[in-house]
Amino acid sequence: MKILGIDPGTYSVKILEIETSFRGYQIVDSYEFPLGADPNLEEQALVEIQSAIVARFIREHRIDTSKNVWCLPQSLGTLRTFQFPFKDKKKIHSNIPFQLEDAIPYDLDEVLNDTLIFPSQEGADVSCAIAPITHLQDELTRIQSGGCDPQILTFPVSTYRSLMQRVLSDSLNEKRIVLADLGHQKSQFFFYDQGIPKNIQVSPYGGYEITFELSKFYQISLPDAERIKHQNAFIISQQSDHSSCTKEQIEFSNSIKVSLKNLIRDLKHFMVSNRARSTGPIDALYVCGGTSLIKGLVSYLTDELKIPTLALHPLSHLSSKVHVNENQEAVIACSLGTALTQIPKEPIGTFNFRKGPLARRSKTEFNLTDAALPLSKALLLLFVIQLTFGILGLARSYRLDRLKKTLNSSLRTHELALSDTPLKAIERRQLLEKPALIETKVQKRMLKKKKQISILRDKDHLPSKQLIELSEAIPKTIEMDLVNYNSDGSSINLTARLYDQTQTRILKDLLSQDNHFTLEDYKLSVSKTEDGAKAPSYWTAQIKLAPKQF
Numbered sequence: 001m002k003i004l005g006i007d008p009g010t011y012s013v014k015i016l017e018i019e020t021s022f023r024g025y026q027i028v029d030s031y032e033f034p035l036g037a038d039p040n041l042e043e044q045a046l047v048e049i050q051s052a053i054v055a056r057f058i059r060e061h062r063i064d065t066s067k068n069v070w071c072l073p074q075s076l077g078t079l080r081t082f083q084f085p086f087k088d089k090k091k092i093h094s095n096i097p098f099q100l101e102d103a104i105p106y107d108l109d110e111v112l113n114d115t116l117i118f119p120s121q122e123g124a125d126v127s128c129a130i131a132p133i134t135h136l137q138d139e140l141t142r143i144q145s146g147g148c149d150p151q152i153l154t155f156p157v158s159t160y161r162s163l164m165q166r167v168l169s170d171s172l173n174e175k176r177i178v179l180a181d182l183g184h185q186k187s188q189f190f191f192y193d194q195g196i197p198k199n200i201q202v203s204p205y206g207g208y209e210i211t212f213e214l215s216k217f218y219q220i221s222l223p224d225a226e227r228i229k230h231q232n233a234f235i236i237s238q239q240s241d242h243s244s245c246t247k248e249q250i251e252f253s254n255s256i257k258v259s260l261k262n263l264i265r266d267l268k269h270f271m272v273s274n275r276a277r278s279t280g281p282i283d284a285l286y287v288c289g290g291t292s293l294i295k296g297l298v299s300y301l302t303d304e305l306k307i308p309t310l311a312l313h314p315l316s317h318l319s320s321k322v323h324v325n326e327n328q329e330a331v332i333a334c335s336l337g338t339a340l341t342q343i344p345k346e347p348i349g350t351f352n353f354r355k356g357p358l359a360r361r362s363k364t365e366f367n368l369t370d371a372a373l374p375l376s377k378a379l380l381l382l383f384v385i386q387l388t389f390g391i392l393g394l395a396r397s398y399r400l401d402r403l404k405k406t407l408n409s410s411l412r413t414h415e416l417a418l419s420d421t422p423l424k425a426i427e428r429r430q431l432l433e434k435p436a437l438i439e440t441k442v443q444k445r446m447l448k449k450k451k452q453i454s455i456l457r458d459k460d461h462l463p464s465k466q467l468i469e470l471s472e473a474i475p476k477t478i479e480m481d482l483v484n485y486n487s488d489g490s491s492i493n494l495t496a497r498l499y500d501q502t503q504t505r506i507l508k509d510l511l512s513q514d515n516h517f518t519l520e521d522y523k524l525s526v527s528k529t530e531d532g533a534k535a536p537s538y539w540t541a542q543i544k545l546a547p548k549q550f
Helices: 043-061 089-101 133-145 156-167 207-218 222-232 247-259 261-277 297-305 326-331 333-340 372-418 422-433 435-457 463-473 501-512
Strands: 002-008 012-021 024-034 067-071 078-084 111-119 124-132 152-154 176-182 187-193 196-203 284-288 309-311 479-487 492-498 517-527 538-547
Touching: 002 043, 002 333, 012 043, 012 333, 024 043, 024 326, 024 333, 043 133, 067 333, 078 089, 078 196, 089 111, 089 124, 111 133, 111 196, 124 133, 124 156, 124 196, 156 176, 156 187, 156 196, 156 333, 176 261, 187 261, 196 261, 207 222, 207 247, 247 261, 261 297, 284 297, 297 309, 326 333, 463 501, 492 501, 501 517, 501 538
Parallel strands: 002 067, 067 152, 176 284, 284 309
Antiparallel strands: 002 012, 012 024, 078 124, 111 124, 176 187, 187 196, 479 492, 492 538, 517 538
16 A cells, blocks of 8 residues: 655645555655745645645556545644543543643634543553644645545644654653754744653744845845755854854855744744753754755754754665655655654554544545435436336236136137037036146146156067067067057957967967066967868967066
């Protein structure tokens, strides 16, 4: 399965593609689609443009079945943390509404929330993300208007936590860390205490302030200032060798420091507020985003904040087919973390606001209100079809009844003409009026036919074949008339001509000993010759045989 992590920034849209399998996952590729240095667009139009870019990317790469995870602006929601003296998740979820009543300036039915539960020895720490339903619905409507309909809607506080769980070592994740995403028009700060999201803040300052300051200082256009920022921007920190720097370089560096003044002020306030929340000092600051690519910025932040500051390089710790430089790693950090939310390292999960009123409608679901008109038309058509079939069935039944009456009438009318006698006509009429009698007669006839068939089926027991076998046993000097024999059903009458008395005895013995016939009668008659001799010319035998198996 493919997962798309989508980071819709104000400067560019970043998409990171991950492919999962049974063995694990692999980063396939990363994509960036610039929007321009100064979009100067309303928020609604900007979101639709971002969504259209993502939708076109999905169509061109033919990955309609991918799981799309959209990272919402952190400014749409806030974060609250709670501690419970128990670990039961059902009990925690039932207590969350009571905790939120006094923690947010909204009614509970006006907001949507999602929670991450972190079990501890004493109970459980809970991070709860809250956002007004109307704000989320408006944002989702803009996204869908552009042609994209993501399955997951999450916040950066959750995406960066998933990223750090994969990238940072376990020892670093057990410390207190601040991550600063320095964007184009705004920056986002996140505080994690032992891997638990504790606090967030959105600053309205980012890289655009540097572009604007350079344009103002050097009296150049914004596109030229943006190009200079990307190609040559640097900051001379306290650790740098000032003696090797020219006056123009120092002025250029100072102009960038001035533009970062408000951003660093907000970051300092965020650090101070989190020191009071945590049990100890903040151990490290990680920076990412396009603005973090300014040379010398990491050292400058370390000097200003008095906290170790490091650039976040996530791809060097992950399995990836993508070969990018350090600058690109800082840009795709949010999109990478967004995709990694669907491959959690631990069973904590991620914030997902595609639920409740924002739940994604599956392809098999439909809205009854939207389908009311077509549904009513379908029901009306079904009623008309059923009515038509009913009328046709009644008409068919009526025609069958009339046909039956006509046939009965015709049969009774012509029965006398077809019968030999009036008695047979009456008998047939009675049979027609009593179907049970017809069935009995038919069964008797069928039984008789079966017996005849069973007899004729066994050809070895046929009288004709048995007579042929008998003729083969009789000597050739005896003339047997086997062609013109007479059978009355129970016996066979044959005629034989014999020319001496020895033949009469032989024939009688053969007939008596035959296996197929029983000799019932054997009569001899003398036939004289024409000249009147005393000795008979031949004897005629009238033979009556009864088959043993017939």
